[in-house]
Amino acid sequence: MRAIIVNSVNNGYSNCKRCGVRQSALFAELLEEDFDLLHDQVDDLDYPAGAVVYHAGAHGDWLYTLRSGAIKLVRYSADGSQRILRILRPGDVCGLEALVRPAYDHTAISLAPLKLCRIPRAIVERLNRETPRLQKPLFERWYAALAEADAWLAELASGQGDVKTRVARLLLRLASDDRPGEVIRLSLEDIGAILGVAPESASRALGVLRRGKLLAQSDNRYYWRVDTEALAATLASHDQAA
Amino acid sequence: MRAIIVNSVNNGYSNCKRCGVRQSALFAELLEEDFDLLHDQVDDLDYPAGAVVYHAGAHGDWLYTLRSGAIKLVRYSADGSQRILRILRPGDVCGLEALVRPAYDHTAISLAPLKLCRIPRAIVERLNRETPRLQKPLFERWYAALAEADAWLAELASGQGDVKTRVARLLLRLASDDRPGEVIRLSLEDIGAILGVAPESASRALGVLRRGKLLAQSDNRYYWRVDTEALAATLASHDQAA
DNA sequence: CGATATGTTGAAAAAAGTCAATGGCAGTGG
DNA sequence: CCACTGCCATTGACTTTTTTCAACATATCG
Numbered sequence: 077m078r079a080i081i082v083n084s085v086n087n088g089y090s091n092c093k094r095c096g097v098r099q100s101a102l103f104a105e106l107l108e109e110d111f112d113l114l115h116d117q118v119d120d121l122d123y124p125a126g127a128v129v130y131h132a133g134a135h136g137d138w139l140y141t142l143r144s145g146a147i148k149l150v151r152y153s154a155d156g157s158q159r160i161l162r163i164l165r166p167g168d169v170c171g172l173e174a175l176v177r178p179a180y181d182h183t184a185i186s187l188a189p190l191k192l193c194r195i196p197r198a199i200v201e202r203l204n205r206e207t208p209r210l211q212k213p214l215f216e217r218w219y220a221a222l223a224e225a226d227a228w229l230a231e232l233a234s235g236q237g238d239v240k241t242r243v244a245r246l247l248l249r250l251a252s253d254d255r256p257g258e259v260i261r262l263s264l265e266d267i268g269a270i271l272g273v274a275p276e277s278a279s280r281a282l283g284v285l286r287r288g289k290l291l292a293q294s295d296n297r298y299y300w301r302v303d304t305e306a307l308a309a310t311l312a313s314h315d316q317a318a
Numbered sequence: 319m320r321a322i323i324v325n326s327v328n329n330g331y332s333n334c335k336r337c338g339v340r341q342s343a344l345f346a347e348l349l350e351e352d353f354d355l356l357h358d359q360v361d362d363l364d365y366p367a368g369a370v371v372y373h374a375g376a377h378g379d380w381l382y383t384l385r386s387g388a389i390k391l392v393r394y395s396a397d398g399s400q401r402i403l404r405i406l407r408p409g410d411v412c413g414l415e416a417l418v419r420p421a422y423d424h425t426a427i428s429l430a431p432l433k434l435c436r437i438p439r440a441i442v443e444r445l446n447r448e449t450p451r452l453q454k455p456l457f458e459r460w461y462a463a464l465a466e467a468d469a470w471l472a473e474l475a476s477g478q479g480d481v482k483t484r485v486a487r488l489l490l491r492l493a494s495d496d497r498p499g500e501v502i503r504l505s506l507e508d509i510g511a512i513l514g515v516a517p518e519s520a521s522r523a524l525g526v527l528r529r530g531k532l533l534a535q536s537d538n539r540y541y542w543r544v545d546t547e548a549l550a551a552t553l554a555s556h557d558q559a560a
Numbered sequence: 561c562g563a564t565a566t567g568t569t570g571a572a573a574a575a576a577g578t579c580a581a582t583g584g585c586a587g588t589g590g
Numbered sequence: 591c592c593a594c595t596g597c598c599a600t601t602g603a604c605t606t607t608t609t610t611c612a613a614c615a616t617a618t619c620g
Contacts, residue, residue, distance in 0.1 A: 151472045211446075218464065219418045222463055276608090279567060279569085282567095505599090519577075
């Protein structure tokens with residue numbers, strides 16, 4: 077579980093330029109010349125499910141872009157309870173705070189087998205110093221993280237409906253174009269750590285969705301099959317009523 | 319209430335350079351020469367309590383730095399309910415998203431009479447283009463907003479204790495060195511919109527704090543008097559027990 | 561194939577929400 | 591200056607939701 081597998085040390089020129097997530101990722105606007113700086117510096121990593129990419133408090137030496145899988149960002153309280161602050165999906169960047177603070181703020185744990193690119197912080201800083209083209213994507217990333225946090229506060233926190241509707245909203249929010257009809261599978265404990273509810277309550281909410289044919293097992297053990305449209309419709313009518 | 323009072327159009331050179339919140343604000347690291355760009359562009363505004371600084375969806379033409387008072391950032395749901403996503407205090411920057419999106423994400427409303435500086439977005443963008451010195455403070459601001467959102471998710475959201483402890487944590491988090499022993503006074507409805515609880519529940523929680531001498535009226539109608547140390551101690555022992 | 565994790569379900573207890581009545585304060589207008 | 595009005599806060603009684611605890615089922619992994 078703690079093993080990390082380094083697939084290959086690529087040269088940035090050939091791999092990053094062609095990377096599938098490049099459009100949505102950090103290096104979308106770089107030019108040919110800029111990629112020379114990445115040469116041999118970006119590593120391509122695989123992690124199994126449940127692996128820790130980094131711990132809160134660890135020295136922030138790398139930024140990561142997620143190519144496939146999903147990551148939970150966790151914060152542990154003094155009393156040992158945990159809270160999940162965000163779920164990252166392909167295209168997202170992880171560890172941005174390394175650009176501003178010496179250490180990571182959260183613990184990053186994989187929810188499914190990961191493919192990610194590990195970029196030394198120093199390289200990002202240098203690129204950012206030497207070309208103006210990295211700044212906009214970086215601002216976009218900061219904004220994306222903040223917008224996601226705001227959405228969780230506004231939609232998922234308590235007072236925004238009963239547990240059942242909040243679980244439904246969470247599933248809908250986790251849906252991505254990346255895997256249509258599929259949503260990353262969360263443990264009851266994880267749902268609890270996102271919504272601030274007891275795992276039993278999460279179980280009951282999922283039960284209702286399953287019975288309503290809105291949720292089912294997927295072929296892939298790390299994902300659920302979700303009827304996104306029907307779910308959205310249910311939520312819309314529910315909101316209307318309220 | 320909708321009136322805004324423009325105190326004075328200063329010239330950036332003389333006023334911004336000497337501004338009390340400059341150290342913690344956007345322009346901390348600028349040099350003499352950079353201030354020439356600010357000349358006559360930064361306005362000094364006063365708002366009464368309860369005034370709207372900008373509406374969600376409005377064109378994001380300005381960034382604001384808060385010099386005194388407090389601002390709530392509000393998001394309204396489809397059903398008319400509101401959620402408060404952050405409370406800004408002196409030194410904070412407001413409307414950062416204007417650098418990345420055409421419109422503001424939240425509605426900004428004053429909780430007490432405000433003094434703030436209004437900076438045209440274009441000026442910030444230009445300064446940022448022409449000097450590398452603005453980038454770090456901007457990154458810091460993005461990070462500060464995100465760190466605050468994370469803290470609210472982790473400490474204030476449901477599942478992190480009963481209403482009473484969450485209200486206590488909120489008060490503690492709103493305390494600032496700016497006004498030692500004082501905390502911005504929130505209406506019960508606002509506390510509800512932050513914590514996702516009913517105003518009546520907030521009232522009962524405040525009642526307990528008042529009876530424990532941890533909370534009292536202040537001379538200033540817009541603030542509470544809070545025994546910060548005692549409050550922190552109460553919370554610490556409570557956490558320990560749990 | 562058993563052992564441990566994780567998920568499900570029921571019943572009781574606790575927390576918070578709702579509803580309604582009351583009280584207090586601020587600002588308004590006689 | 592006082593009474594009136596409207597808004598916000600407080601409090602109690604009752605209802606609903608959610609948690610908790612416990613038992614049981616199911617799946618996963620060695």
